[in-house]
Amino acid sequence: MNKLPIYEQVAEKIKADVTKGILQPGDQILSVRAMAIKERVNPNTIVKSYQVLEREGVIISIPHKGSFISEDVLKLKEVEKEDKLRSLSDSLLEALKLGIDEDTLHDLVRKVQNDFEA
Numbered sequence: 739m740n741k742l743p744i745y746e747q748v749a750e751k752i753k754a755d756v757t758k759g760i761l762q763p764g765d766q767i768l769s770v771r772a773m774a775i776k777e778r779v780n781p782n783t784i785v786k787s788y789q790v791l792e793r794e795g796v797i798i799s800i801p802h803k804g805s806f807i808s809e810d811v812l813k814l815k816e817v818e819k820e821d822k823l824r825s826l827s828d829s830l831l832e833a834l835k836l837g838i839d840e841d842t843l844h845d846l847v848r849k850v851q852n853d854f855e856a
Contacts, residue, residue: 744779748787753796756807757818763809767797 740747755761767773770788774781788805791797795813799805833843 744777745783745786745790748773748777748779748784749790749794749796752787752791753818756796756811757815761807763807763811765807766804767807769804 742750752761752767761767768776770781770784773784773787777784788797788799792799792805794817795808795810796817797805798808830843
């Protein structure tokens, strides 16, 4: 079960589709109504999702035309990096509070890096 509010979950799905290349810069995304039907949520929830995405520079909304993936994909990747770093920082803080020592954390980082590079 996802702890994020629904509007954030929808925004995250769209960002994931962009980073995976499913949605490309300039692509039109579903209208608020169509997305609400697809996600089975209230249209106001989708409006909030789209507002978040617009604030983050992921989409641009053009009145009477719709919402489109921004041409500035680098901004999306930067936002995603910031989110991941914030999440990682929170996780590290929790690990330290649980008594996991710094050497163990360094070993874990090296293992993950080695697995990634392999």
